[in-house]
Amino acid sequence: SAWAAAVAAVERQALDAKVLLICHVNPDGDALGSMLGFGLGLLRRGHTNVQAVFPGPLFIAEPFQGLPGLDLLVAEGDACPEPDLVVCFDAASQARLGGLVDRLERAGVSIVLDHHASNPGFGDIPLVDPAAAATSVVAAQLLDRLGVELDAAIAECLYVALVTDTGSFRFALTTPAVHELAARLVATGLRPEEISQRVLDSRPFGAIKLFGDVLSRAELEPAAAGGVGLVWTFATLEDLIRHKQEPYVMEALIEAVRGAAEADVACVFKQVAEREWSVSMRSKGARDVSRVAVSLGGGGHRLAAGYSCAGTLADVVEALRAELTLASS
Template structure:
């Protein structure tokens, strides 16, 4: 059930594609209709970032406040939480994917634009009594039975907070910290275009619970191992600038290999922040980091400053995302992966 009608955003403008009242009502009903002993499985996307983990755990803590007893959270792949998020409340909800409920009464998916982002857990969409999707990616394939997908939302945590409010959950410091980490992650600490007045209003409500934004920001954005600092220096040293790419708007890119990670004793998640150091290049609108995940396979992160819709590039190459932040899985060598990106950039120019 999905009502894809337009409804006003916080500024009074009308935006198409946001969830309609029938969607919200269906989601609330799906939760409230569950029997007391119902099993609820929460799933976020592979290689979870702050929005995926924070939205999932914050929502889980809200369900626990409502009295839900049989509740598990997970994500596909190794059960390793990135270091910046290891102090999040609600981590006790996490189980390895092998321990996820095989046939829950309700499965709730967070921050996943497509089924492929659920990995081996995708079968829960079929075995669950009901599948609910919370997301904010415009490229979402609407794979749930109930889809709360709001492309105008700055983060999935915005959608999660709205549903928690409609369910009658009261914000406490634990829920708020999870949602705040999610919100700051996807807004780049409130620096990206998606940072609207409504985003700041939500942040204010979360801060009013007593959470400490300075401590959270230092943990999430400003702390990394010295080995990661050296790895970043090496990767930035091999960065390449292509001023003629993207119709002359410019492309800057770099890569990091499994050997790089091993040499500096680092885990793959440390590379998620590398794109922020690359994207500041003044001569390029588009930035890209190509991260090896196994021989011949790369996780690709792309950013745009406004001239290129990188989600169009990502979708063309099998991925997805937002206009100015997107990604996909590439195969071949790093040069071959970037060649594929380069070939799509001119077609993704905004206004062309």
């Protein structure tokens, strides 16, 4: 099985073999948490040459600055060019790895841990479980199979990943097994209230003001077909400058917008450059937004997906409306 192949691929590495852990661009709690938790697990197994990396500048958003294992991180340019083993976390496609794809290709062997239904199954050993609530669930399973005991530091990383990807155990796929894993993690002594506060409920006052501006311009639209509504808003670079905020604060906006009861689909357009947008989508169930995202060049899950696009705001909103109309017919 793929599990046996993954275990064998790790076990046949010498303890000083070059191991490179990679995750998707703009890493979220699941990408960073599963990668660093697994990395700490490898250290615990005795591996001495473990690096972790993600594409783009080495910037850790404030909510993740307390994560254990951050010292495994290296800048993209310092990542081992020809690793013996690459393990990839939470990347729905190779496109999400930016310039790190070449490490995957040049690796002695690569294992891909993920939970996106849209993942095509890349890498030598894909361990993709669309039924897993987070990539950290897959990572915990592999650590178990490797006989690595989950200590408090590993547990904190995996817990952050679990909490962020399940919306604090609210979303679909929050199964009994997820709660059982959470119970094991909490039993190591971690403090859920401290972690939630640090990761989910702590942001600069300027971000609150920015949320006010962005939410006040939200629009509610009946869908052209299908009878379900769309709620959407947008955040611009100008908003960030006006409130002196970093782009990562925009990631939490979708959580507020998706609360509109009248809409089945919620969407936030986050400006990345003059005519470039990163788009977050959520569904309450009637629509499979991962299909919509895939059609627009992105990916994700049935109820949470995203993509990148170019054009004026009017253009990109219209392109989404058209795709939603198509998907409903």
